[in-house]
Amino acid sequence: MTVRVAAIDCGTNSIRLLVADVDPATGGLTDLDRRMRIVRLGQGVDRTGRLAPEALERTFAACREYAEVIGAHGVAPEHIRFVATSASRDAENRDDFVNGVVALLGVRPEVISGAQEAEYSFTGATRELTGAPDLAAPYLVVDIGGGSTEFVLGDREVTAARSVDIGCVRMTERHLLVDGAVVDPPTPERVAAIIADIDAALDQAAADVPLDRACTLVGLAGSVTTISAIAQDLPAYDPAAIHHSRVPVERVREITGRLLAATHAERAAIPSMHEGRVDVIASGALVLLRIMERTGAKEVVVSEHDILDGIAFAAAG
Structure with missing residues (x-):
């Protein structure tokens, strides 16, 4: 029932x-x-x-x-x-x-x-992946939010999790905001400052979550799904095309460089870009790229199902 x-x-x-x-x-x-x-x-x-x-x-x-x-x-x-x-x-x-x-x-x-946030994200993101022949466990689920990023490792159940304070909004406000406006495009020094924050947070995450043990990297939330949409050159945001798409690290690196070099108008002109992500997407892309470089992931499996689905399962009792 x-x-x-x-x-x-x-x-x-x-x-x-x-x-x-x-x-x-x-x-x-x-x-x-x-x-x-x-x-x-x-x-x-x-x-x-x-x-x-x-x-x-x-x-x-x-x-x-x-x-x-x-x-x-x-x-x-x-x-x-x-x-x-x-x-x-x-x-x-x-x-x-x-x-x-x-x-x-x-x-x-x-x-x-x-930790609770990470567990909900893991449940929502991996329930459909269990048993897929070419997506081996353990899975590393990364949920790149606005203020924090959750890392959770597991197979059918969570074995390790950590939340760290890096997210697309937090990094943008901390390093790219000057007198209330986002610097477009950011200087190399500002980009380097974001990278330093991300790398320090990855060190914190790695203290609790063995990032190098994952066989499959699963990426969640708006920064990751938007990168998938850009990688596919979608004429509009299409959840069906994005769900379970795979983006190679080389493509993530290329898109991140493009976003960091772009102006507000150029990012806003991307057909699949939500207007609320225009100012923060470059920071979000940089978070994803550094995670992939740190873990050695050759690709990210993108999921439209995430913490929201995990909350729904919990709500059923």
Whole structure:
């Protein structure tokens, strides 16, 4: 018997909704509605330690929309899960965020730890991969978010996980933002500073997760899926074409160089680029490239199924 669930993943850059029917017996999941809004909840958090009022209002506007969708599908309150990640963990005023979500959706956000975030990501990303003949375990799942990146290694179950504070928004705000505007294109010195931060964070991740033991690298979230879309020269963002696509490291290196050398207008003109990722995609691509170079991965398997799907499985009980 299936259970209708609603899963919400509120990250640093985006907030996403999945309404689905889940069969707890088989692990099957059928999408009914899957959508995403760029809200930049983490705007300025790395600098101020607080959630900005305008960022909160953008997030609450998305919550109002999602409440209507959840109600239209008749999801029972006990099967709604709202998971909040990096930005809301870091903010001094996270109670403003929590109280606003409760008022709009009737559920309390779960401000999960990095380890919990990694486990949800792993479940969502690898459930379909188990048994694929050319995708050997163990899998290393990397979820490149706005404020943090999760690393999780495992086969059918997680064996090691670590969250580190590198993400496309955090790196952009820390190194590419001058007087409120993104430097386009960044100087070599600014790029080198991002790389230094990424490499230091990879050292932290490697202390807990043996990055070199993975046989298959699986990449999640908007930076990775956008790189896949660019690699395929898609005329528009196409989740079906992106899901389980594979991007060789040479192509990731080429795209990263192109994005770092581009202006805002040139990045915005890429057909598959979401407007909310234009300013942060170069940093996200650089995170992915350094991970691939560090692990020796020859390719990344791109998954559209990620933490959101893991939350949905958990919401089914």
